[in-house]
Amino acid sequence: MQSIHLIMLAGGLLTGLIAGFIMHRSDYCIAGMFSNLFLFRSTIMLKTLFLLIGVSMLLFEMVNITGFVTVPFPFFGPPSLANIIGGFLFGAGMILSGGCVVGTLYKMGAGSFASTLAFLGLVIGSTLYAFLHPKWVFLSKLLALPTNTVTIPQLLGISSTLPAFLISVFLIALFVYWLRNAEIETSVVVDGYIQPWKAAILLAFLGSVSVLITGMPMGITTSYSKFGAILIQLIAPERYTDIKYFTLLPLNYTPPLGGETISGGPGAMIDAISLIQFPVIFGIIGGSAISAIWLGEWHLNLRLPWKQIVSAVVGGILMGMASRMAPACNIWHLMGGLPIMAMQSLLFLLGLLPGAWFGTLVFSRVVVSS
Amino acid sequence: MLQESNCKVIDLRGQICPSTLLTSLREVNNSKEELKSGSLKLVLLSDNRSSTTHISDAVTSMGYRVDVDKEREHYMISICRNS
Numbered sequence: 001m002q003s004i005h006l007i008m009l010a011g012g013l014l015t016g017l018i019a020g021f022i023m024h025r026s027d028y029c030i031a032g033m034f035s036n037l038f039l040f041r042s043t044i045m046l047k048t049l050f051l052l053i054g055v056s057m058l059l060f061e062m063v064n065i066t067g068f069v070t071v072p073f074p075f076f077g078p079p080s081l082a083n084i085i086g087g088f089l090f091g092a093g094m095i096l097s098g099g100c101v102v103g104t105l106y107k108m109g110a111g112s113f114a115s116t117l118a119f120l121g122l123v124i125g126s127t128l129y130a131f132l133h134p135k136w137v138f139l140s141k142l143l144a145l146p147t148n149t150v151t152i153p154q155l156l157g158i159s160s161t162l163p164a165f166l167i168s169v170f171l172i173a174l175f176v177y178w179l180r181n182a183e184i185e186t187s188v189v190v191d192g193y194i195q196p197w198k199a200a201i202l203l204a205f206l207g208s209v210s211v212l213i214t215g216m217p218m219g220i221t222t223s224y225s226k227f228g229a230i231l232i233q234l235i236a237p238e239r240y241t242d243i244k245y246f247t248l249l250p251l252n253y254t255p256p257l258g259g260e261t262i263s264g265g266p267g268a269m270i271d272a273i274s275l276i277q278f279p280v281i282f283g284i285i286g287g288s289a290i291s292a293i294w295l296g297e298w299h300l301n302l303r304l305p306w307k308q309i310v311s312a313v314v315g316g317i318l319m320g321m322a323s324r325m326a327p328a329c330n331i332w333h334l335m336g337g338l339p340i341m342a343m344q345s346l347l348f349l350l351g352l353l354p355g356a357w358f359g360t361l362v363f364s365r366v367v368v369s370s
Numbered sequence: 371m372l373q374e375s376n377c378k379v380i381d382l383r384g385q386i387c388p389s390t391l392l393t394s395l396r397e398v399n400n401s402k403e404e405l406k407s408g409s410l411k412l413v414l415l416s417d418n419r420s421s422t423t424h425i426s427d428a429v430t431s432m433g434y435r436v437d438v439d440k441e442r443e444h445y446m447i448s449i450c451r452n453s
Contacts, residue, residue, distance in 0.1 A: 027420035035388045040428070098386035114386045189426045189438040190419045190445060299443040301384030301417065308386050360388070368389045 016283015026199035034356035054171025055204035079343035084351035086326030091355025097315025109288030121316020127228025217336025225266035390421035
């Protein structure tokens with residue numbers, strides 16, 4: 001392993017640890033943002049997401065101007081209406097499971113049994129997608145929009161600098177307005193609480209650190225397929241070799257820190273995906289666990305109503321499949337794609353909103369019915 | 371669920387996020403007569419940090435007195451008439 005790879009590994013772990021710690025302290029749950037919107041018309045958390053996107057947009061554009069990192073980032077591709085379908089299923093899944101792909105990790109780190117079930121569902125769903133992959137690729141191509149560009153500035157043939165600057169200044173000005181009118185702060189009743197807007201700014205900076213170290217924003221969902229691939233290889237090695245999806249290497253790039261070209265994919269091998277995503281995953285779980293233990297709040301509570309057990313697993317499976325279909329998860333699209341105006345991410349959001357509404361409806365009517 | 375003469379304790383620990391808040395608000399609404407008359411104190415046990423904050427905010431805005439205390443690894447949210 002080259003020293004550059006060690007830096008990427010250590011950087012990912014540290015980024016994940018800090019992110020997990022912050023998310024636990026502020027309970028920065030994106031699934032909660034949307035369920036609170038649809039159930040209680042509460043927009044405080046959603047406003048912090050606007051702030052996160054605005055700050056990320058400014059920081060990513062600054063990195064882009066230096067030329068240190070290429071924008072759009074690796075993995076982002078031209079848009080397809082299939083992104084909306086993926087977003088819809090993801091939105092429904094994250095509400096049913098009680099957390100998105102990252103929310104599941106930090107809650108699991110703090111000892112949540114429901115999130116541990118959702119994590120298992122995520123691995124199952126990501127693995128099931130491997131069997132659907134050829135048909136989904138066919139559908140994605142069928143629904144592809146007639147462009148080979150990835151971002152809106154590319155589509156319009158303009159530089160991203162001016163629109164990124166204007167949008168980020170608008171979103172940050174909006175935040176200042178909300179802050180002055182006390183519309184973005186919650187009351188503090190739990191120990192060690194970090195206001196969500198502060199968490200949003202910190203997470204935007206962590207996203208930029210990820211871009212500088214790995215050349216791309218935080219993303220973790222290919223690893224869920226990898227976990228499933230490792231299990232299939234252990235349990236049924238003869239079946240594993242038949243699954244074409246596990247032989248793909250969609251990531252093939254040279255990291256901004258230099259070194260040789262590295263590649264990776266959803267298969268069971270240790271590769272660039274393991275190097276980039278595993279440290280972030282274990283970091284988030286560890287950071288949240290440290291925060292919970294520090295506050296004396298870590299515990300494992302195995303009592304859970306059976307409807308919520310089903311909801312967590314089914315939601316996790318839906319989310320796991322959708323994160324491959326979308327492609328990628330909400331963290332990737334909302335915190336990484338929207339700030340660079342990626343069209344895939346806009347379509348993902350277009351599907352995520354009705355999906356989260358539908359998930360909230362099912363959860364409140366079926367899972368929590370009296 | 372444990373019920374005493376004038377104190378009703380509802381254990382919401384471990385539940386999926388929106389369920390904690392939804393169940394809490396439902397219980398407050400179901401017990402509003404007793405709560406408003408002062409004959410009942412509702413105690414919710416929650417280990418969900420976000421829900422604890424939101425329950426406190428939502429129930430306070432409904433005109434009740436809300437006290438949040440930490441009990442080992444969870445939070446105890448006491449709801450009663452605002453005297």
